[in-house]
Amino acid sequence: MPFRLIYSSEATPGLATADLEEMLAESRIRNRVCGITGVLVFVDGAFLQIIEGEKDDVLGLMERIERDPRHRSIKVFHEEEVDERAFASWNMAYLSPSTEEVARWVELEGGTTIGSVLSSVEREPGRLPGMVVNILKAIANP
Ligand SMILES: Cc1cc2nc3c(=O)[nH]c(=O)nc-3n(C[C@H](O)[C@H](O)[C@H](O)COP(=O)(O)O)c2cc1C
Incomplete structure (x- = not known):
């Protein structure tokens, strides 16, 4: 069964x-x-990354990512086994949206910072399935 992990982090200043x-x-x-x-x-x-694969591979990669000096304040906020991969067609899709767009992905209303949006998602994992669907839509319609 594939395994999915979601984390957020802050890019090291100057990256x-x-x-x-x-x-x-x-x-x-x-x-x-x-x-x-x-x-x-x-x-x-800020980074938000979704990683899917065999559980050992995902956890092994996450250990390397956690040691990476290019970012800090890493927060793993979701880990689960899934029936199928959502991002099966992408070895690592990349999006650079606005904070407002990310807020819309998770159904939060306007005027907020990326830090507060990510904290809300961390506190309320019920927002994650919708977020995954909206990220897939954003990849399909850049
Ligand atoms: C935000 C972020 C996302 C990353 N995503 C991946 C990834 O999806 N796959 C990967 O192999 N390395 C990724 N890396 C790089 C790893 O942290 C690491 O440098 C790389 O896997 C090589 O590992 P090693 O330096 O231990 O050999 C990412 C790094 C950062 C900062």
């Missing part, structure tokens, strides 16, 4: 777009080899 692109390119190659799929969302200095 450049070129660093991010290089990290994404390397991740996609490694994920293809390891059978990992998912999405990386970068918004206003």
Whole structure:
């Protein structure tokens, strides 16, 4: 059964777009080899990542990601076995939406920061299934 993990983190200040692109390119190659799929969302200095794969592979990857100095304040807020992968077609899709768009994904109303949006999702996991659906829509209609 595939396993899905969702976490958020803060990008280390000074992380450049070129660093991010290089990290994404390397991740996609490694994920293809390891059978990992998912999405990386970068918004206003924060990361939100969904990782899917065999449980051992996902947890092994998460250990490496947690040691990575390119981000900090890592919060794993969801881990579950799933019937099927939601991101089966993407070794690591990438989105860079506005905070407002992320708030809409999780059905929160306006005028808020990405930190408060992510805290709400962490506190209220009931918002996650809708968020996954809305991320898939955003990938399909960039
Ligand atoms: C926000 C973020 C997301 C990452 N996502 C992945 C990923 O999906 N797959 C991956 O192999 N590495 C990812 N990495 C890189 C890993 O942290 C790590 O550098 C890489 O797996 C190599 O591991 P190693 O340095 O222990 O050899 C990510 C790093 C960051 C900062």
